[in-house]
Amino acid sequence: APVGPLTESSTTLEQAIEGNTYKKDAWTNTPPSILAKLPRRLHQQENHPISILRNLIETHFKDFQAISPASAIVTTHMNFDELGFPADHPGRSLTDSYYLNQTHMLRTHTSAHEVETFRAGHDKWLLSADVYRRDEIDASHYPVFHQMEGARVWTQDQLQDLKSLNAKMAEELAACPLVIEDISISSESNPYQPEHNPELAKEIAQNLKHSLNSMIFRLFGQLKAKSTDEEPLRVRWIEAFFPFTTPSYEVEVFWNGEWLEILGCGVVMQKTLKNAGVPQKLGWAFGLGLERIAMILFSIPDIRLFWSEDARFLRQFKEGRITTFKPYSKYPPCYKDLSFWLPQEKNPKEARGAKAAGGGMTAGTLTFHENDFCEIVRDVAGDLIESVTLIDDFTNKKTGRQSKCYRLNYRSMDRSLLNEEVNALQGEVIQRLVEELHIEPR
Ligand code: FA5
Ligand code: MG
Structure with a gap:
């Protein structure tokens, strides 16, 4: 009787995560190594820099409700559709996001919870959570990071006082050694919403800017004061685009000679508030990257360190305090180059998977x-891989075949790696690349 094999294949067609089962389909692309991150919840781990930063921001926005959703698994509807992402948005593709199946995924941003949070009736809130994105590998990119979403909405009659509140906030900010460069303009490319009275929308955008400038000054100002250079902190507002806000902005901070993007924000689309059952409210929302800010504030040089369970890392931080991380040691890197031919394009009909369904490509x-x-x-390689860099890329003129060479840099945060162990990892990487991506090592 075929009972055995049938049972077996039916279990491999499903995956059990956090007590629920999800059917696998052509969209399933989340490996176990990523699912293993779900229970970590660094933003709630006491004395962890991500949690310390979350707490500092929550203290600053003192009458905002602090929220942390229970699970990182959301519907694609919450993550994209509800927020007005078009069907062909690149963020939806299998190369950029982690799917459990066609209907469920790991959230790519905390905005996935906007509608449900507005629907629950919250008017001033901060929501912190782990988010997941497929991405490149280097010191500032990791497939899991943490965001904090913040929002404030008002009913029309509550907006009477906004002008005077804004004037007061502007005065307070003017007294801070902070240089705010605002090169965003409300223009055709970044318009107010047709449903909004432009005077009111302008006050809401002003309130958003004042609220965030004041938070940024609270976080970075003291640090700046302690540093030896005399320059005041510089913050820059630039125009941005998000499907769920307009006008929209991005905020950058000038740090170590570079502009670093720390958050995206804007005036909430009235459509979103209508979807949430609160069409009479209007206001702003922002989403910030906690790692980006924590790396600066605590001088943490590599994003992998946040995931370290080494006491030499963890014991350096204490709730309520911004302290400078002292690297306990820098272990030697070990790099391996890998040159290979890309698979040859065959009959395009052979390209399987969700290509037809979502515009994305899947491994295979x-x-x-x-x-x-x-x-x-x-x-x-898990956290033993530090960076992956493309160092050569060419096409053979005669055959038309394309070749790439990547440099894989291995380094542990906690110990010295043995050459044999790195060779074994590299061997396994090559084997999987051949099997799954059909590359041909040269
Ligand atoms: C968003 O995720 C929007 N949801 C933000 C938003 C919320 C806009 C509400 C409007 C209203 P973005 O993809 O730019 O936008 O990410 C927001 C922030 O997350 C970035 O500014 C950055 O600080 C952080 N971030 C983004 N990608 C990464 C990454 N790979 N690693 C670390 N931090 C990241
Ligand atoms: Mg961005």
């Missing part, structure tokens, strides 16, 4: 995507 189709490459490297 004949199109090579760097995020698929990085995913395999991470799955094999």
